Amino acid sequence: MKKSVSIIGGGPAALILAALLDREKFKVTVYEKNKTLGRKFLVAGKGGFNLTHSEPIAELIARYTPPHFLKKALLDFDNDDFRKWIGTIGISTYIGSSKRVYPESGIKPITVLNAILDVLNKQGVTIQFQHTWTGWTSNDAVVFNSDTAIKSDYTIFAMGGGSWKVTGSDGTWFELFERENIPVIPFQSSNCAYRVDWSEDFIFEHEGSPLKNIAISCLNKKQKGEAVITRFGLEGNAIYALSPQIRKELQSQQKAIVFLDMKPTLSSDDLLQKIKKSTFKKTSETLQKEIKLSPAQIGLLKKYLSKETYLNPELLAQNIKKLSIEITESALLNDAISTTGGIQLNAVDENFQLKNKKYNYCIGEMLDWDAPTGGYLLQACFSMGMHLARHLNSLP
Incomplete structure (x- = not known):
């Protein structure tokens, strides 16, 4: 019998995780508060759509703060691996003069997003829109819209940080985690004016x-x-x-x-x-x-x-x-490209599982790491999603 996986959030980390989970082992559902997926992904693409950076992996890892936290995930799925994977779903890329990696000319952000969503469709992933996560029950089922409880074998949170509220990445989950005594740090603006x-x-x-x-x-x-x-x-x-x-x-x-x-x-x-x-x-x-x-x-x-x-x-x-x-x-949080703060890094194990809530995982910008613009933010999210997919796929 397949185990159930609930992924809360519809950004890059969530989408690649859903795309790469073993369909023979898992029944996967993505829960998104908006009416569409990947809104921040699309907004970010308007300002020069660099998917990752081409520099050598050791230099790339050093761009992150702190570098050690993401090292394993980045080594497991580096910038070359990402280019190869996205190429397999029909998105060819090139390295620009700045050494940033872009989709080939004519490929728009929505094209990239649709290519990933096509993988989800082929994987049989269920997507539930307009589902806002509002907490846990006493037995760790997740609650949506204050009245719908879902109990899954594995729950993955990928709800973003505290910037760009118009995209749904508003950090409203912060207090819900704090109530559960999960160590958190207030959000701060990054990559901002x-x-x-x-x-x-x-x-x-x-x-x-x-x-x-x-x-x-x-x-x-x-x-x-x-x-x-x-x-x-x-x-x-x-x-x-x-x-x-x-x-x-x-x-x-x-x-x-x-x-x-x-x-x-x-x-x-x-x-x-x-x-x-x-x-x-x-x-x-x-x-x-x-x-x-x-x-x-x-x-x-x-x-x-x-x-x-x-x-x-x-x-x-x-x-x-x-x-x-x-x-x-x-600049204010909502004017920043990204944020630091959120869940403290010592609150999760090496596979991003919450230490005080077994079978609950957190990936993406929810966690307290930082990176500059230029493809590093997306690369980290994709690497974390891939790392967790491989971990869950390896479980008995």
Whole structure:
């Protein structure tokens, strides 16, 4: 007789788990609070649909915070394995110039989602929509819509973190877990914009300006990439990747200092020589035409440097390489791409089973891990789903 599996949530971790469970051993039902599956998956796809990252597995694992928690799952199902698997369901991929992995041209997010849902259909997976999980009964049956109790052999929670409430990933499950004495940590924004107290005249002139081919550092981490000046502050992949370091500084100091390197390919000495040898009389002309800084970058230097520092070649070169910018807070949870917090990692075993609720598992962004954008978030969710599928398939 087949054992029953209830999967609560309809995101990437849940879907690949449902797709890979042994249909000969399990009767699988996915319970989704919305009217459709994969809403956050589709929304994320609108901003550049990178499915994973192609870098070597050791480097990829190091992108996660903490790296050890996901190491086994990522080794069991790495970025190459994911590309091969998704290729078997009709989604061909390519590696872009950024080393991110994308579906081939013309393949939209909905196409990828439908390919996965087609696997679920062939596997005989049942999908129940508009089923909102509202807790457990005394014998650990799961309750939906406050009045429907389902008792399964295995229950897997994959309900997301606390960001993008419009997609259903609203973190409302947090208090229900807390009531059961499952260790949890409050959600915090990650991969989000960070507040910088720009002046109104600076915003008027530079709001929306990109900062390209830069590097930003905080504490012991440096990230190359791009950022955008916004009314709120700074956002973009170069600062998203520093979320763990910025959060740490905000928690301990109530502010965070990041350092902007406007010319990562040049040393301070190189810059100094260019400035000194320039034939342009005005410093701003030298910066624009000799150093190739954008108007926004020059605007930043003028905002943060005194006139004396700005006109001093040595100090100017140093600040082009390491301009100090103060961050005062992160964006709200609902404006973040992802969140940390949720279920503490020590609350689950190596197969993501809750230690104080046997046969109940948690995967995906519900757990307190972090990763930058660029395919890492999706890769982790897919790897966790695959890891748990293999574990359950191996049970007698």
